[in-house]
Amino acid sequence: xxxxxxxxxxxxxxxxxxxxATAGSLACGDMIAIYLKIDEKTQVIEKAQFESYGCAANIxxxxxxxxxxxxxxxxEAWKISWVDISEELGGLPPIKYHCGVLAVGALRRAIRAYxxxxxxxxxxxxxxxxxxxxxxxxxxxxxxxxxRYKIQVGKRG
Ligand code: FES
Numbered sequence: 001x002x003x004x005x006x007x008x009x010x011x012x013x014x015x016x017x018x019x020x021a022t023a024g025s026l027a028c029g030d031m032i033a034i035y036l037k038i039d040e041k042t043q044v045i046e047k048a049q050f051e052s053y054g055c056a057a058n059i060x061x062x063x064x065x066x067x068x069x070x071x072x073x074x075x076e077a078w079k080i081s082w083v084d085i086s087e088e089l090g091g092l093p094p095i096k097y098h099c100g101v102l103a104v105g106a107l108r109r110a111i112r113a114y115x116x117x118x119x120x121x122x123x124x125x126x127x128x129x130x131x132x133x134x135x136x137x138x139x140x141x142x143x144x145x146x147x148r149y150k151i152q153v154g155k156r157g
Pocket of ligand 1: 025
């Protein structure tokens, strides 16, 4: 896991992505963005990249996840769970579970974003999965940070 943190794969923004999503965790205040380049005809993920403002475990999880989904059809990528990621990383400690959940949640949000204006496949659940619920919307996180900031400003003033 440390190796993936020191030399993360697929790190950085992707300019030609056709599906992107961000996710933030209220548990720790960290954020992640996932970029996917999906083949329109085959719905296979050609490229996957990420940006993480999270901890070492989150960077390692996102790095591994983006490696795992490359070359996979969206349906298979959707099925990867945070438990799979944790196992691949040698077992995340319980306090770090949410870091893997955040990476998987962001990926699922990116896959959902891809189908926003396209015909939805049968395998895509209607309601959000636990991973997606956990990866709270960035906007909510920003609101919370803004509120915090205002409180601080208020105290100062
Ligand atoms: Fe926030 Fe790991 S502690 S993503």
